[in-house]
Amino acid sequence: MVKVVRSTILPAPVEAVWDVLRDFNGHDQWHPAIASSQIERHLPSDKVGCVRKFRLEDGAELREQLLALSDADLAYSYCLLDTPLPLFNYVSHVRLIPVTDVDHTYWQWEGHFDTQSGEREAMIDLVGAGIYDTGFSAIRNTLGLGG
Amino acid sequence: MARVFVSTVINAESSAVWERVRDFNGMPKWHPRIRDSRIEDALPSDKIGCIRNFHLQNGDMIREQLVGLSDYDLFYSYAMLEGPMPLWDYMATLRLTPVTDGARCFAEWSAEFDCDPDNQTDLQDGIATNVFQGGFDALKRHFGG
Numbered sequence: 001m002v003k004v005v006r007s008t009i010l011p012a013p014v015e016a017v018w019d020v021l022r023d024f025n026g027h028d029q030w031h032p033a034i035a036s037s038q039i040e041r042h043l044p045s046d047k048v049g050c051v052r053k054f055r056l057e058d059g060a061e062l063r064e065q066l067l068a069l070s071d072a073d074l075a076y077s078y079c080l081l082d083t084p085l086p087l088f089n090y091v092s093h094v095r096l097i098p099v100t101d102v103d104h105t106y107w108q109w110e111g112h113f114d115t116q117s118g119e120r121e122a123m124i125d126l127v128g129a130g131i132y133d134t135g136f137s138a139i140r141n142t143l144g145l146g147g
Numbered sequence: 148m149a150r151v152f153v154s155t156v157i158n159a160e161s162s163a164v165w166e167r168v169r170d171f172n173g174m175p176k177w178h179p180r181i182r183d184s185r186i187e188d189a190l191p192s193d194k195i196g197c198i199r200n201f202h203l204q205n206g207d208m209i210r211e212q213l214v215g216l217s218d219y220d221l222f223y224s225y226a227m228l229e230g231p232m233p234l235w236d237y238m239a240t241l242r243l244t245p246v247t248d249g250a251r252c253f254a255e256w257s258a259e260f261d262c263d264p265d266n267q268t269d270l271q272d273g274i275a276t277n278v279f280q281g282g283f284d285a286l287k288r289h290f291g292g
Contacts, residue, residue, distance in 0.1 A: 008248045009156050097255065101155045101280060106253045117216070136248065 001089075004124055005110040006132035007051075012143055014098045014105045020076050020142060021094060024066050025052055030142045033057060033137050052083065060084045067091070087123060088114040109135065149234075149267050153279035154255040154284055159290035161245040161252040163222050167286065169239060171213050172199055177289065178282045198228065207231040214238070227260075234262040234270055254283060 020030060025045035028037040036055045040063075043050040051065045062083040064119070069076040069084055080090040091111035097106040108131040115123045140146065157164055167177055172192035174181040184201035186192050189211075192199070192224035198212045209230040216223040222242035227234075246253050256279040262270055 006247045007244065007251070007253070009246055009251065018269070087204070096153075097154060097253070099154050099156055099253070100152065101283065104156070106156075106244070133248065 001112055001114055002120060002124060003069065003109065003110065003112050004128045005131070006126045006128050006136070007106065007108040010105040010107055010140065010143070011102075011145055012105055013103050014074055014096045016143060017105045017107065017139065018071075018096055020139060021096070022046070022069075022071070022076070024050065024069070024076065024078070027052075028054070030138045031131075032138055033131065033134065055089075085123070085126070086116045086119045087127075107136065107139075148259055149262060149271055151271050151274045151279065153257070153275050153283065154253065155283040156246065157252045157254055157283070157285065157286055157290050158250075159251050159252055161221055161243045162288065164252045164254065164286060165218075165243055167289070168243075169193075169218075169223070171197065171216070171217075171223065174201060177285055179285050180277060180281055184204075192270075199225075202243075205252070215240075230274045232273075233266050234268060236261045243250045256282065262269070282292070 020026070023045055025037050025050040026041045028034045033056055035057050038053050039045050040051045046069055048066055048069055050111050051063055054062050054064070057061070064078045064082040065079040065081055067079055074097070075093065077091065077093045078091055080087055090111060092109070092111040095108045099106055112129050113123070150238070170192055172184050172186045175184050180203055182202045182204050184199050187200050190197040193216055195216060198210055200208070200210050202208050210228040211225045212228055214226050216247055221244065222240055224240040227237035235278040237258060237260035239256065241257065242255045244253045244275045258274060
């Protein structure tokens with residue numbers, strides 16, 4: 001099992017960041033890797049158990065299921081159901097925590113998965129840099145936070 | 148149950164900050180409100196269950212027991228056994244987390260306790276400001292921001 005953890009500090013209140021991140025069907029609005037997103041069976045995107053279908057910019061499709069969502073903890077978890085990548089048993093957790101003394105946001109994004117031997121480093125880089133770090137930068141741009 | 152939560156970002160690697168705060172008997176070295184501290188019964192200060200007996204700068208005495216410490220997760224938790232504040236069942240946790248996109252450390256200090264509702268706001272404000280933020284401000288000064 002591989003574990004990838006990435007975190008950053010955003011100079012914005014947690015409420016503003018959560019407002020954007022909370023929508024399980026909204027990642028195509030801010031993450032550059034995702035061309036389109038749709039929730040299957042017309043379920044609401046905050047119904048735990050709902051499945052989102054992504055089309056990536058390269059044309060690949062993947063499906064992910066919402067496992068947990070908490071407005072109290074500012075956190076959600078999801079797993080990959082179908083993907084063209086060698087990522088197996090992939091579960092990811094997103095969590096925001098307020099930085100109380102300056103009203104900023106600590107954002108942690110982590111994933112646990114299995115992969116094929118020989119693909120380990122490539123998948124760590126893809127998940128950590130390609131998905132998580134890229135997502136951090138994209139949210140900075142979306143919220144107009146600069147750098 | 149009253150809760151207090153204070154957090155900050157310190158401009159240093161978590162390992163460096165942890166080295167400064169890990170010693171359950173070391174508060175006088177880094178927290179400006181603590182005058183002296185000793186561990187009762189000559190126990191090591193990282194033995195779970197040990198009790199620190201310390202004085203604030205104003206002379207008040209407090210006894211706290213270490214209930215959890217993790218060098219892997221960078222946190223410790225403790226319960227207050229005796230002190231001048233009108234509260235009970237006080238349990239607190241100091242936790243550090245690395246921020247991976249820079250050599251910074253996210254620090255959280257939280258507590259839960261019971262008290263008379265009339266005292267709750269004053270107690271929460273006092274703990275948040277004097278104990279938790281006061282400690283974080285000292286760490287930020289030490290590590291340069």
